[in-house]
Amino acid sequence: MAENDDVRRRCLRRGPQTLRGEAARRPTFDQMLLDTRRHDAAAPPAEQVHSTATDAWRVLRIQSEFVEGFGTLAELGPAVSVFGSARTGEGTAEYELARAVGRELVTAGYAVITGGGPGAMAAANRGATEAEGTSVGLGIELPHEQGMNEWVGIGIDFRYFFARKVMFVKYAQGFIVVPGGMGTLDELFEALTLVQTGTVTRFPIVLVGREFWGPLVDWLRDTLAARGMISPEDLDLVSVVDTAQEAVAAVRAVAQGERA
Known part of the structure; x- marks a missing residue:
């Protein structure tokens, strides 16, 4: 039974x-x-x-x-994609960080785009909704998928990962990345590759949480750059900050043509 x-x-x-x-x-x-x-x-x-x-x-x-996707998001306006772990627990420091990112983005005039799932994604959508802004979720078909989180205002379910990824980039003016796992790293490095190759230009990528992201940045510098597998200038493609306010300021600096 x-x-x-x-x-x-x-x-x-x-x-x-x-x-x-x-x-x-x-x-x-x-x-x-x-x-x-x-x-x-x-x-x-x-x-x-x-x-x-x-x-x-x-x-x-x-x-x-x-x-x-194009039809639904065509009139979205300025937006930022926020990535983070679906496993982030409500009430944790990481959850509240993502929630603050969503809130600060809306205050700065941006819509918030996430993967529409639980954890850090729900937190960012929640912050955007609580700030009375536009909260977008781009869901994906997965085994054991839980569906859109309750804080999504505009939701689109995708069957194919690559179609979904196009929407994350096409309708965003930047990426803010909070602590996350494999999916978050996939999205981060795809964005870095697009900027490095000039496929997209003037696209800020901001990592929030120096303690979490510091070892990764050290590896990029001390292993990849040191061995000539990336250029030293490639390290400037990503900003590392500690707070939601600093993350949104870094996005706005690039949007306004300023040096972050």
Whole structure:
């Protein structure tokens, strides 16, 4: 009985779909696109999904995600993407830091964009909402996905990570990164690569929390730069601060053409 209850409670978000029970055991869209080795017995027979599972039809799904994202965010105005851990607990120092970042961004005239999930993302959305600003969540289909946090005012659910990542960059004037894990590091280094290669220009990237981010910055300087794998000037692509106020000031300095 307990196992049956667990199956009924299991929930998966697939783009606009919400699936529970046995239906939630199906692979995600990213898994179907990228993991050619996957053979999931719970997946429906190939003949039932052939028309929408071939690569050609997936292109149309991907196109629809861009259309939805562009249409929803086209009139967003100045915004900053905030990244951080989904595992950050409410009431912790890291949670309150992200909440303060959201609040300070709204005060400075920016909308706040997050991944729409729990933890630091919810905290930043909460700060933006409490400051009566625009709070955006860009959700993603994941196994055991919990859906949008309650502080999101404008939410879009994506099936594909790369479509979602485009929205984070296209509609933001900068990134503020609070302590986080693998996903946060992925977003951070993708942003650094875009700026380093000149794909995006005048794009501030601010790390909040010297104690947390200091060892990473030391490694960039003492290992990558020291061995010639990045240029010494690449270290200037990122700012490290301790407070939400300093983070927003660093973003505004670049936006105003000043030297942070």
